Amino acid sequence: MTDTSEARSAGGTAPQSRLRRLMRYIPLVAPVLLWAVPCWVLLYGGQDWPLPVTVGGTCVFALGLVTMPFAMVRGHGKRQQDRAAILGDTLLGSAWVLFTWSVLFGVLLRLALTVAGAGDGQDRARTVTWAVLGVAAVLLVWGYTEARRVPRVRRLDVALPRLGSGLDGTRVALITDTHYGPLDRVRWSERVCAEVNALEADLVCHTGDIADGTAERRRAQAAPLGTVRANHARVYVTGNHEYYSEAQGWVDLMDELGWQPLxxxxxxxxxxxDTLVVAGVDDVTAESSGLAGHRAHLAGALDGADPALPVLLLAHQPKFIDRAAEGGVDLQLSGHTHGGQIWPFHYLVRLDQPAVAGLSRHGDRTLLYTSRGTGFWGPPFRVFAPSEITLLVLRAPRRPESPTA
Structure with missing residues (x-):
């Protein structure tokens, strides 16, 4: 019996073990594809460029392929060199945009030109090259501007059937994924907080990923969060990036700045x-971080709360919604996805999360609002995924009027 069970166990884990081995190669293969595909489409796809152009262009792509991972390791690894992180992140974002449009135009535009009979093979290949370079340049400039600006406010009414009439019109401001990091954004942080204060919210929420780096290192950028005002409370939950950078330090700093870590x-x-329960849980990665006392525990978050009251839950990742729906939560607020940040990365995000942006329903009662994030992670670009400060106005159900005599 024991031998058979062990054999079955071994047989069941073998495919998983092979998958894990294959996953190890992704960090090696992905950078090669990001740089090799655009290099081929732009230089070797039938353009017949002069030799100096082909050699020079190939050297540029080869330099990018070598520099990007090297800079990212120095920037985000043990050394934590901000200048290297900026270089590596910028190259990563640029390579992703070039890769995306090289694939799209290398297939679709070339096909359209061929069907239309436009020019010969070399003319079509060169048209594709200039189209890719032109679109990539425009998107990178625009994407950088979008990433660095103060987010626009997105306003949304959210009807909660269990909300008491006294809470109708409650204003909830949501910021998330500020990702203070290698690029100094103290001034940006101040302007974001001023924008939040202008909303005159009853409740202000931050659903995690405050920064990339420790609280001590990013304190100056995070300090303006202490100026945020709310009529009732300012509340915060940890994101997965806190657990890369001494999460307890961030919990302590937010407490020092006057926020309530939930x-x-x-x-x-x-x-x-009327009363609303405002609950929060640690990020779903908290327990695996090994930090004592940190884990996502919904039952603990709701312990002692009247089950008849409506619940607003803060959870960094949208994937927590399954547990929230089982626990009878009325509305979960999340971030994490950045709305994909650089199109079309949201298709990959969707493989891991039940929602990428906006309001969605899960089960009979539970709503999920997923913010596209207030800042940006890594590459300083946002392409077709604008950042946001969110103002959710909670609405109670309309009560039928009493009949008049």
Missing amino acids: RNRHVLLERGG
């Missing part, structure tokens, strides 16, 4: 004689 606990928001 680490598997809740507070009550009372307004107009």
Whole structure:
């Protein structure tokens, strides 16, 4: 019996082990594809460029392929060199945009030109090259501007059937994924906080990924969060990036700045004689971080709360929504996805998360709002995925009017 069980176990884990071995090669293969595909499409796809152009262009792509991973390791590894991180992140974003449009134009535009009978093979190949370079340049300039600007405010009414009439019109401001990092964004942080204050919200929420780096290192950029005002409370939960950078330090700093870290606990928001439970959980990666006392625990977050009251839950990753729906949560607020940040990366995000952006329903009661994020991670570009500060206005169900005599 034991031998058979062990054999089955071994047979069941073999495919998984092979998959894990294959996954190890992705960090090696992906950079090669990101640089090799555009190099081929732009230089070797039938253009017949002069030899100096072909050699020079190939050297540029080869330099990018070598420099990008080297800079990212020095920037995001143990050395934490901000200048190297900026270089590596910028090259990564540029390579992704070039790769995307090289694939699209290398197939679709070339096919359209061929069907239309436009020019000979060399003319079509060169048209594809200039189209890729032109579109990539425009998108990178525009994407950089989009990433660095103060996010626009996205306003949304959210109807919650269990919300008491006294809470109707409650204003909830959501910021998330500020990702203070290698690029100094103190001024940007100040302007974001001023924008939040202009909303005059009852509740202000930050759903994690404050920064890339420790609280001590990014304190100056995060300090303006201490100026944020709310009529009732400012609440915060950890994101996965906190667990790369001494999460407890960030919890302590947010507490110091006057925010309430909702680490598997809740507070009550009372307004107009009605009550809303505002709960929060640690990020789903917290337990695997090995940091004592950190884990996502919904039961602990709701412990002692009246089950008849509506619940607003803060959870960094949208994938927590399954547990939230099982626990009877009315509305979950999340970030993490950045809306994909650089198109069409959102298709890959969708493989890991149940939602990428916006409001969605899960089960009979539970709504999920996924923010596209307030800042950006890594590459300083946002392409077709604008950042946001979100103002959600909670709406109670309309009560039928009493009949008049």
